[in-house]
Amino acid sequence: MAISLFDPWRSKLCTCPRKYSLNPYTGCSHSCVYCYITSYIPRGFEARLKKNLLKQVKRDIAKLDPRIPVTISNSSDPYQPLERDYRQTRACLKLLKDFNFGVEIITKGDLVVRDADLLAEMRAAVAMTITTLDEGIAARLEPFAPPPERRLRTLQSLAERGIPVACRIDPIIPGINDDLSALVKELADIGVAHVTSSTFKPRPDSWRRFSKAFPESAVNLKELYFEKGERIQNSYYLPREVRFKLMQRVRDACDKHGITFATCREGFRLNTARSCDGTHLLRSSHPDDA
Numbered sequence: 001m002a003i004s005l006f007d008p009w010r011s012k013l014c015t016c017p018r019k020y021s022l023n024p025y026t027g028c029s030h031s032c033v034y035c036y037i038t039s040y041i042p043r044g045f046e047a048r049l050k051k052n053l054l055k056q057v058k059r060d061i062a063k064l065d066p067r068i069p070v071t072i073s074n075s076s077d078p079y080q081p082l083e084r085d086y087r088q089t090r091a092c093l094k095l096l097k098d099f100n101f102g103v104e105i106i107t108k109g110d111l112v113v114r115d116a117d118l119l120a121e122m123r124a125a126v127a128m129t130i131t132t133l134d135e136g137i138a139a140r141l142e143p144f145a146p147p148p149e150r151r152l153r154t155l156q157s158l159a160e161r162g163i164p165v166a167c168r169i170d171p172i173i174p175g176i177n178d179d180l181s182a183l184v185k186e187l188a189d190i191g192v193a194h195v196t197s198s199t200f201k202p203r204p205d206s207w208r209r210f211s212k213a214f215p216e217s218a219v220n221l222k223e224l225y226f227e228k229g230e231r232i233q234n235s236y237y238l239p240r241e242v243r244f245k246l247m248q249r250v251r252d253a254c255d256k257h258g259i260t261f262a263t264c265r266e267g268f269r270l271n272t273a274r275s276c277d278g279t280h281l282l283r284s285s286h287p288d289d290a
Helices: 053-061 082-086 088-098 110-119 135-141 148-160 181-190 204-213 215-228 240-257
Strands: 003-005 020-022 070-072 103-107 124-129 165-172 194-199 230-232 235-237 260-263
Touching: 003 053, 053 088, 070 088, 082 088, 088 110, 103 110, 110 124, 110 148, 124 148, 135 148, 148 165, 148 181, 165 181, 165 240, 181 240, 194 240, 204 215, 215 235, 240 260
Parallel strands: 020 070, 070 103, 103 124, 124 165, 165 194, 194 260
Antiparallel strands: 003 020, 230 235
16 A cells, blocks of 8 residues: 555554654665664665555545545655656645545655645645754755755745644754744744644664764763663653653643644643644635534
8 A cells, every 4th residue: 555544653652643754765875874764664765666666555545534644754755856857746745635545744845846736726734854953964964855944945835825834843852952942932933833743763773863863962972771761662762751841842842832732652642732743724615523
């Protein structure tokens, strides 16, 4: 199947509502230091096409429930450079639109604005990942993704077209990008309605990349993660009290600026939105669901 129910490792900390997941590409060329896909996708940073994708999508959507939204994407960016030439994400959107599926785009790619015409006619929302306003830090964390300023302007452009927009401030890493008050204010100013946030939860492969990109910070954080923190499934977590303070800091900034807030796989009762992932922003086409 090209579209399947979203089930992130059956995590006991996942609070996502029921939704489908669709990844138009395999792998992601953004090559973010913190990314977890390299732990389960071979050649994870080598983006490539999926064979017969559109045939599979057509077959799947004819059998699925359009009241359940589809998220695009969870394991690769739908608007990475390949999309400019192959337009697989746009083709998938057209098919989902024909069947009136709600769609949430999750991306760092400013190319999403190209498809604003489609998204404005759909039950759609866009969640843009922005981890910092500091372009130097962003270039080290997300070496081949568009810079933060372009992502902000993309969100603003989409919001001006009436498309609901959210931001994923994810992941937060102590000492790297944990001062986020200016970012939250900027998000509020451009019309962002919701923020989902989470802390860095390294696996062995992402920790090696992080240690190479931020060697001094890795030395300082090693004890917190691997001695004072805890391992949950395949990821290492900061100590609970450290994570709570970081998440509370983001929520306080969101409360100040009138943005709803939720955490992702943290286990805290800090959420102020009806969904953690932002799918509550989708317009309902079913009166009973409103």
